[in-house]
Amino acid sequence: MSTDETGPGGAQTPESAGNPGSPGQEFLQLITPAGERISHPEFDFWVRDITDEQLCSLFEDMTVIRRIDVEATALQRQGELALWPPLLGQEAAQIGSGRSLRADDFVFSSYRENGVAYCRGVDLTDLLRVWRGNASGGWDPYSINMATPQIIIGAQTLHATGYAMGIQNDGADAAAITYFGDGATSEGDVSEAMVFAASFQVPVVFFCTNNHWAISEPVRLQSHIQLADRATGFGIPSLRVDGNDVLAVMAATRLALDRARRGGGPTFIEAVSYRMGPHTTADDPTRYRDANELEDWAAKDPISRLAGLLDRKGLLTAELQQQVKDKADAVAAEMRRGCTTMPDPQPMDIFKHVYSAPNSWLERQQDHYARYLASFGDPAGAVSEEGAR
Amino acid sequence: MTQLTFARAINAGLRKSLENDSKVVLLGEDIGTLGGVFRVTDGLQKDFGTHRVVDTPLAESAIVGTAVGLAYRGYRPVVEIQFDGFIYPAFDQIVSQVAKLHYRTRGAVKMPITIRVPFGGGIGSPEHHSESPEAYFTHTSGLRVVTVANPQDAYTVIQQAISCDDPVLYFEPKRRYHDKGEVDESVDPAMALPMDKARVLTDGADVTLVAYGPLVKTALDAASAAADEGISIEVIDLRSLAPVDYEPVVASVRKTGRLVVTHEAGQSGGLGAEVAASITERCFYHLEAAPVRVTGFDIPYPYSKLEMHHLPGLDRILDGVDRALGRPNSLSGLEG
Numbered sequence: 001m002s003t004d005e006t007g008p009g010g011a012q013t014p015e016s017a018g019n020p021g022s023p024g025q026e027f028l029q030l031i032t033p034a035g036e037r038i039s040h041p042e043f044d045f046w047v048r049d050i051t052d053e054q055l056c057s058l059f060e061d062m063t064v065i066r067r068i069d070v071e072a073t074a075l076q077r078q079g080e081l082a083l084w085p086p087l088l089g090q091e092a093a094q095i096g097s098g099r100s101l102r103a104d105d106f107v108f109s110s111y112r113e114n115g116v117a118y119c120r121g122v123d124l125t126d127l128l129r130v131w132r133g134n135a136s137g138g139w140d141p142y143s144i145n146m147a148t149p150q151i152i153i154g155a156q157t158l159h160a161t162g163y164a165m166g167i168q169n170d171g172a173d174a175a176a177i178t179y180f181g182d183g184a185t186s187e188g189d190v191s192e193a194m195v196f197a198a199s200f201q202v203p204v205v206f207f208c209t210n211n212h213w214a215i216s217e218p219v220r221l222q223s224h225i226q227l228a229d230r231a232t233g234f235g236i237p238s239l240r241v242d243g244n245d246v247l248a249v250m251a252a253t254r255l256a257l258d259r260a261r262r263g264g265g266p267t268f269i270e271a272v273s274y275r276m277g278p279h280t281t282a283d284d285p286t287r288y289r290d291a292n293e294l295e296d297w298a299a300k301d302p303i304s305r306l307a308g309l310l311d312r313k314g315l316l317t318a319e320l321q322q323q324v325k326d327k328a329d330a331v332a333a334e335m336r337r338g339c340t341t342m343p344d345p346q347p348m349d350i351f352k353h354v355y356s357a358p359n360s361w362l363e364r365q366q367d368h369y370a371r372y373l374a375s376f377g378d379p380a381g382a383v384s385e386e387g388a389r
Numbered sequence: 390m391t392q393l394t395f396a397r398a399i400n401a402g403l404r405k406s407l408e409n410d411s412k413v414v415l416l417g418e419d420i421g422t423l424g425g426v427f428r429v430t431d432g433l434q435k436d437f438g439t440h441r442v443v444d445t446p447l448a449e450s451a452i453v454g455t456a457v458g459l460a461y462r463g464y465r466p467v468v469e470i471q472f473d474g475f476i477y478p479a480f481d482q483i484v485s486q487v488a489k490l491h492y493r494t495r496g497a498v499k500m501p502i503t504i505r506v507p508f509g510g511g512i513g514s515p516e517h518h519s520e521s522p523e524a525y526f527t528h529t530s531g532l533r534v535v536t537v538a539n540p541q542d543a544y545t546v547i548q549q550a551i552s553c554d555d556p557v558l559y560f561e562p563k564r565r566y567h568d569k570g571e572v573d574e575s576v577d578p579a580m581a582l583p584m585d586k587a588r589v590l591t592d593g594a595d596v597t598l599v600a601y602g603p604l605v606k607t608a609l610d611a612a613s614a615a616a617d618e619g620i621s622i623e624v625i626d627l628r629s630l631a632p633v634d635y636e637p638v639v640a641s642v643r644k645t646g647r648l649v650v651t652h653e654a655g656q657s658g659g660l661g662a663e664v665a666a667s668i669t670e671r672c673f674y675h676l677e678a679a680p681v682r683v684t685g686f687d688i689p690y691p692y693s694k695l696e697m698h699h700l701p702g703l704d705r706i707l708d709g710v711d712r713a714l715g716r717p718n719s720l721s722g723l724e725g
Contacts, residue, residue, distance in 0.1 A: 140497040152485050162458020192451035353496040356554040361632035
């Protein structure tokens, strides 16, 4: 449960839309699965400024990142990417939170928040660099104020907390936000991050996307209580929201960021959603997941839900739909072009940036390897597993 | 010049760094009000405030992990791991995050984090308080690993570590904390011998003896004892464990033809193996005998009544010197 020190409060709202596979049934909701806008005495405050135009824009964002996801999955199937972690079904959680952030906030995410990266203005080619095997980090974190995605589960929650300690030291009013999944809540680092965040009351938002599955392990294996209730034990107020409801996510994130900026300390948000696709393109969810469960969640799809709301408001015109489709197609085409024309890294690049200053061990190895490559006459093409002699 | 203990010398170095750069922050358990369990940070919180010298909750992964976030924000965190055996909960943050973020971000994010670790045995502590975990970190690319063997180095190298843009593990030989030595506090760390350079401490003709941290003093004592027997030992203090500065070692072994390496850590996969292999590769035709390692045993750190058997002492080092010289020794007559 939330505390109430910042503006209209933060109580959980009873909502029994059905939530199979998750402990507990209650969460904050502002749009029903049928697309009906339901009012909430406290949370409406946080989205009161959202105009019809902005609703259409959120619809476009969600459609675009779904298209990005589909295109990247296709690129993986076509052998252009080694791996891809799909976000299908989590569009509202990522756009609702991502569009709540300010440019001077800083994001520490896991590997699945490609929609958040899109909100931060990531270069679409950079989004694929890691998954194509061209780099271990896709972008300069300071260019979009977002750390490169973390693969070690939960490690980034500490980085966000430390960054927030820095914000506090600087006397700035920015916030750090960290994204992680339900599985990560079992990791020690997440608990340690909450201990530090609560002890020092730093401006950090813990955004947990409960997508119900940590590869093959269901959320009930991670927790016997609602994940949002975990934070209470650390003295951190929490919110449990319908993660497929873009307005509810936005309201919760804005409340949490506002609290952080005002010196109110950390907030934990559990966005209840569902990973409709596999964990990554290397995964086969049919081995562990009931098809009925998938069907239940398809009925709560975040994009069709917002489309339903737009329709009720008379905004879902053919023109809007065409415009959104064109944008999504254009983004996907740009990303594909960036992927397939991405230059391969050069062999000697592997030695770059290990240290910021010279290291005698590495310089020697680098020098020896350069000599070895030079012995073939054609350094770039010399090395393969099969050999070139 | 003043006489300072190791602990006071590090304290003075930390104080200088805090004074010179407002981005330097200290984090650790008990480092504030108490001044650290070894009093290395004594008085710093009082003078620099609770935001510069931060008493943290008891969570090593978080101490290092939040330092990562602070470094992202432009700070230069100096974290204290209370004892060597407590560093393992932070291992993931050190090897997967601190060490790799500069590489992962292709140089965009600097990790100027200094991790201070009191290490080594000889103080009669229970388990987890006397370990030598340096090889775990020398094996990890992206980290620099240094240790100090006299108060002057303790004072200057801590400042060099803090001003280095790469992450540095700074291993403090805790059984030497109370040893005193001359410290010139006017030394400019930028002009002093860089922390990644080894130093030749004695001139010798017969054997090169490589040591670091707590065993440098023991090695010097051994060299002095050997001199009484007419054996001339060149003692080298490695100072930097990653990277090892091989040039002075190579030059020395080309002169003496014999190498003995000593450390408290267990033998297998230890730094001594690395030094012996590297020197063999570089000096094979100059070596008169196989390199010799005199190290701790491959055992968990023993209970304190027996720790002096585990730790290489003067006599075990001299026995190693005898092996390198082909003189009668404890292993004479044993093949292989």
